[in-house]
Amino acid sequence: MSPALVNNSVISDMNTQENSEQRYRLLIYNYLSHKTTAEEKEVLLDWLKQSEENRKLFSDYKKIFDLTVSSDQKSRFSYRKPEALKRLKSKIDPSVSDARRLKIKRLKYYLQTAAAAILIFLIGALTSFWISRNQSVQNLSITKYEVIAPRGGKSEVVLPDGSKVWLNAGSNFRYGADYGINNRDVYLEGEGYFSVMKNPANPFVVNTSGLEIKAFGTSFNVKAYPEEKFVITTLVEGTVKIEGKGLNLSLKPKEVVVLSKESYEIKPDVDKVTTTSQLSERTGRDRSEKKEDISFSKSVQVKSNVNTNIYTSWKDNYWIIESESLRNIASILERKFDVTIRILSPELNQYTFTGTFYKETLEQILDILKLTAPLGYEIKEGIVVIKGEQKRKSIYDNFKTN
Amino acid sequence: MALSDKEIWEKIKKSDIKSFESLFCRYHDRLCLYSNDLIRDEDVSEEIVNDVFLKIWDKRDQIQINTGIKPYLFRCVFNACIDYINLNHKITQHFDTEIDQIINELAGSDEDYIFSLLQSKEVEKDVLNAIDLLPKQCRIIFCLSRFELLTYNEISERLNISVNTVKTQISRALDSLRKKLVKYL
Structure with a gap:
C-alpha cells in the first residue's frame, strides 16, 4: 500500500476523542505489521511517551496482535527446531556433522492392511548405486545415488550440504556424487518436500518432468508423479524459479503453481486447471506482467496466499484435503497404502471432500468418507472397490433440494 | 522435574x-x-x-x-x-x-x-471464537490482513470496497478483539 495513503488518513483528522483512538489503534497495528512511514513512527513515539495509559493501550494491542498469529507460523519454528539444534551442535562439535553425512533416515509408515516391511534403499551401505555411462566424456565416472520411497512408504534424505528432502510414497529421487561440489542438481519423479541450505553461489536444481526448479535457500514442495497430468510446485518460503519448456516463472512465498504437462506441447487442456476461475487476483506492477503469461499459456495456474500446509503437511504425517475430488483422493490413497482403487459409480468422482487426517488407517479414512457421502466400499486382496449407495444418495439429494 | x-x-x-x-x-x-x-x-x-x-x-x-x-x-x-x-x-x-x-x-x-x-488450546479456541464473533465483513477484512498479510489496497481491490472502509473495519476488529479477550491482557 502506498505509505502516503496511510499517512494522510491516520495522522490527520483527529478531531474527536473516539476518532483519535481509532487512528492510534490503526497506527499501532500498522507498526506491528511493518507498514508505517517514518513520519507515522514519530507520531507513534510521541504518543507512547505521553502517558502510561497510552503504553498500556499499545501493549494490549500488541498482545492481540501476537495472539492472532497464524497457527501456521507458530508451529513452523517448532517443526524446524530439531533441525536447528542439529545445526547448532554441528557448529559446536564438528564431529557431529561428519557423522551426519549421507545419512538417511527411514520413516516408518502406518499400514494396517499390510504389515509388510517397507522397502527403502539406503544410501551408503545399502544403496544400489550405478555408474552412469552416458557421461563418458569425463574421466571421472559419475556415481549417482538413488533413493526410493515405495508405495505405502515415505523416506527422508539428508544431502551432503545439510539440505533435507522428504519423499512421499511412490517417489524416486537421484543425485550425483559430485552434488555440492560443482552443482546441486537433483532428479525427482514423484513428490518431495525440500528444505534447502542457503548457498547463493550454487543453486539447488530439481529436474523433473522436463522442468528445472531452481532454489537458493528455501523450503518448497514439488509434486510431479509421472502418471499425473500436472506438476505442482508450492513455495513455503524463500524464492524459487521454474525454468524450461519455454517457461520462466518466479514464485513468491505462499504461492502454488500448477502446470499442465500437456501444455508443453501447446495442447489446450480443458480440464480442471484451464476452466478454473480460481486464478488468483493479482495486484501490483510486477504481477500484472505475470498475469499476461498466464493468459498466454492457459495451463499455468498460480494461486497466491495459499495455506501451504495443505500441500506440505504430508511430510509430518498429516494429510489435509480441501475440496478434493474423490478421484484425486483415490489416487493418493493408492500410493499411500499401496492398494488399487476402483470407483464403480462414475458420478462419485465428482464428490468433493474437505478434512484433515492424521495417521488414520485406510479403513478409517474410507469410513470417514462413507459417513459424509453416499458410498460404500469393499477391500479384497489389495483392491478397494468403491460404489455408490442409491438409497442414501436419494436421501442426500432430498436434503440438498430442501 | x-x-x-x-x-x-x-x-x-x-x-x-x-x-x-x-x-x-x-x-x-x-x-x-x-x-x-x-x-x-x-x-x-x-x-x-x-x-x-x-x-x-x-x-x-x-x-x-x-x-x-x-x-x-x-x-x-x-x-x-x-x-x-x-x-x-x-x-x-x-x-x-x-x-x-x-x-x-x-x-x-x-x-x-x-x-x-x-x-494453550483453550486460548486458541477463545481467540478463534472472538474472531468468529466479528461481523462478517469485519471478520473477512481482518483475516485477509492479519493471516493472508494482504495490504489495505489489495483488500480494497479484492472486496471492491474503499481503502477507508478497510481501515475502519480493521480498527473495529481490533477494538472488539481487545474487549473480548480482555482476560488475557
Whole structure:
C-alpha cells in the first residue's frame, strides 16, 4: 500500500476523542505489521511517551496482535527446531556433522492392511548405486545415488550440504556424487518436500518432468508423479524459479503453481486447471506482467496466499484435503497404502471432500468418507472397490433440494 | 522435574552440553518468533537465534548474567536483530529502534506470558471464537490482513470496497478483539 495513503488518513483528522483512538489503534497495528512511514513512527513515539495509559493501550494491542498469529507460523519454528539444534551442535562439535553425512533416515509408515516391511534403499551401505555411462566424456565416472520411497512408504534424505528432502510414497529421487561440489542438481519423479541450505553461489536444481526448479535457500514442495497430468510446485518460503519448456516463472512465498504437462506441447487442456476461475487476483506492477503469461499459456495456474500446509503437511504425517475430488483422493490413497482403487459409480468422482487426517488407517479414512457421502466400499486382496449407495444418495439429494 | 533457568545456567557454565541443549529447546521457538517479529525473515531469524546460542556457548565462562537467563537471551536476540538490520539497510524503514526499545521494556516479561498463551488450546479456541464473533465483513477484512498479510489496497481491490472502509473495519476488529479477550491482557 502506498505509505502516503496511510499517512494522510491516520495522522490527520483527529478531531474527536473516539476518532483519535481509532487512528492510534490503526497506527499501532500498522507498526506491528511493518507498514508505517517514518513520519507515522514519530507520531507513534510521541504518543507512547505521553502517558502510561497510552503504553498500556499499545501493549494490549500488541498482545492481540501476537495472539492472532497464524497457527501456521507458530508451529513452523517448532517443526524446524530439531533441525536447528542439529545445526547448532554441528557448529559446536564438528564431529557431529561428519557423522551426519549421507545419512538417511527411514520413516516408518502406518499400514494396517499390510504389515509388510517397507522397502527403502539406503544410501551408503545399502544403496544400489550405478555408474552412469552416458557421461563418458569425463574421466571421472559419475556415481549417482538413488533413493526410493515405495508405495505405502515415505523416506527422508539428508544431502551432503545439510539440505533435507522428504519423499512421499511412490517417489524416486537421484543425485550425483559430485552434488555440492560443482552443482546441486537433483532428479525427482514423484513428490518431495525440500528444505534447502542457503548457498547463493550454487543453486539447488530439481529436474523433473522436463522442468528445472531452481532454489537458493528455501523450503518448497514439488509434486510431479509421472502418471499425473500436472506438476505442482508450492513455495513455503524463500524464492524459487521454474525454468524450461519455454517457461520462466518466479514464485513468491505462499504461492502454488500448477502446470499442465500437456501444455508443453501447446495442447489446450480443458480440464480442471484451464476452466478454473480460481486464478488468483493479482495486484501490483510486477504481477500484472505475470498475469499476461498466464493468459498466454492457459495451463499455468498460480494461486497466491495459499495455506501451504495443505500441500506440505504430508511430510509430518498429516494429510489435509480441501475440496478434493474423490478421484484425486483415490489416487493418493493408492500410493499411500499401496492398494488399487476402483470407483464403480462414475458420478462419485465428482464428490468433493474437505478434512484433515492424521495417521488414520485406510479403513478409517474410507469410513470417514462413507459417513459424509453416499458410498460404500469393499477391500479384497489389495483392491478397494468403491460404489455408490442409491438409497442414501436419494436421501442426500432430498436434503440438498430442501 | 525440569531444572530452573538458574540451575541450567550453572550446569552450562560447567560445560554441560545436555543442559545447553535443553536451554535451546526451551527458548528456541519464542526467540525465533520474537526475532521474526523484528526482521520478518524466517530463515534469518532462525540463524540469528542459532548464532546467539553459539556465542553464548563459546563464551560461557566469561558471561556474567545478573538479570536472569531469559531476559538476557531476549536482549541478545534483540541486539543481534538490530545489528542485522543496520547491516542490511533495506528494512530500516519498517522499524524504529526507539519504539522497539519502549516495547521491549514494557513487554520484556510479557513475551513469556504471550508464549504460554500461544501454547494453550483453550486460548486458541477463545481467540478463534472472538474472531468468529466479528461481523462478517469485519471478520473477512481482518483475516485477509492479519493471516493472508494482504495490504489495505489489495483488500480494497479484492472486496471492491474503499481503502477507508478497510481501515475502519480493521480498527473495529481490533477494538472488539481487545474487549473480548480482555482476560488475557
